[in-house]
Amino acid sequence: MARRKYVVGNWKMNGLSAAIADAQAIFAAAKDHPGVDVALCPPFTLIGGMVAAAPGAAVGGQDCHSAASGAFTGSVSALMLADAGATLVIVGHSERREGCGESDADIRAKAEAGLAAGLSVILCVGEPREVRESGGAIDYVLAQVAQSVPDDFDATRLSIAYEPIWAIGTGLVPTVADVAAMHGAIRGALTARFGGKADDMRLLYGGSVNGDNAAELLGAGDVDGALVGGASLTAAKFVPIVAATAALG
Numbered sequence: 001m002a003r004r005k006y007v008v009g010n011w012k013m014n015g016l017s018a019a020i021a022d023a024q025a026i027f028a029a030a031k032d033h034p035g036v037d038v039a040l041c042p043p044f045t046l047i048g049g050m051v052a053a054a055p056g057a058a059v060g061g062q063d064c065h066s067a068a069s070g071a072f073t074g075s076v077s078a079l080m081l082a083d084a085g086a087t088l089v090i091v092g093h094s095e096r097r098e099g100c101g102e103s104d105a106d107i108r109a110k111a112e113a114g115l116a117a118g119l120s121v122i123l124c125v126g127e128p129r130e131v132r133e134s135g136g137a138i139d140y141v142l143a144q145v146a147q148s149v150p151d152d153f154d155a156t157r158l159s160i161a162y163e164p165i166w167a168i169g170t171g172l173v174p175t176v177a178d179v180a181a182m183h184g185a186i187r188g189a190l191t192a193r194f195g196g197k198a199d200d201m202r203l204l205y206g207g208s209v210n211g212d213n214a215a216e217l218l219g220a221g222d223v224d225g226a227l228v229g230g231a232s233l234t235a236a237k238f239v240p241i242v243a244a245t246a247a248l249g
Contacts, residue, residue, distance in 0.1 A: 009232025051085030060088035167207030211240030
């Protein structure tokens with residue numbers, strides 16, 4: 001089965017209510033590329049408003065707690081995301097792993113919670129620069145995959161996003177060969193563990209993706225789309241990435 005291309009914008013901690021107009025412009029322009037699934041993950045505060053302003057569009061959360069409810073001040077559960085109209089959630093982003101000390105076990109539990117709530121899940125993995133420079137990137141990332149990915153899931157609702165930490169928001173970009181090698185290794189590990197089910201899982205690349213480099217990066221082997229940070233905040237920057245993805249067929 002052919003995997004549909006997937007381009008997801010992670011707005012991180014950016015956006016007030018006025019920014020919903022930018023989301024509307026993005027979703028409207030994305031309709032010109034029906035072969036690409038497009039989603040935006042704004043801050044929690046904008047999810048409900050974005051869903052209301054863009055009916056039928058894919059809107060998600062940037063994180064969720066592993067518990068359905070409880071005494072977890074400041075946290076948001078996957079069920080709450082779904083209740084707000086979200087259809088997906090990102091878990092395991094390096095800014096959560098590195099900045100908040102989240103372990104592979106934490107991320108696995110969050111992924112399981114998202115799937116149980118009926119959400120699609122984008123599970124992020126990626127290595128720091130020192131690991132890349134030491135030659136241990138593939139082993140490092142495959143360990144994250146082994147320990148973060150749940151055992152039981154609908155493969156069409158779980159995507160893996162490879163985001164080398166050193167390339168996120170830095171302007172530094174891995175070579176196409178490096179991206180292809182990493183994605184091939186991830187696909188191989190998933191196939192070894194899950195068999196043919198792995199064929200339905202989408203692998204995304206993220207890390208300083210923009211309209212100028214999207215075609216080259218996303219044309220690498222086993223890349224099914226992109227998880228985009230800063231370039232996803234406006235239609236002018238994000239839609240060219242969607243267009244480049246669509247052109248890859």
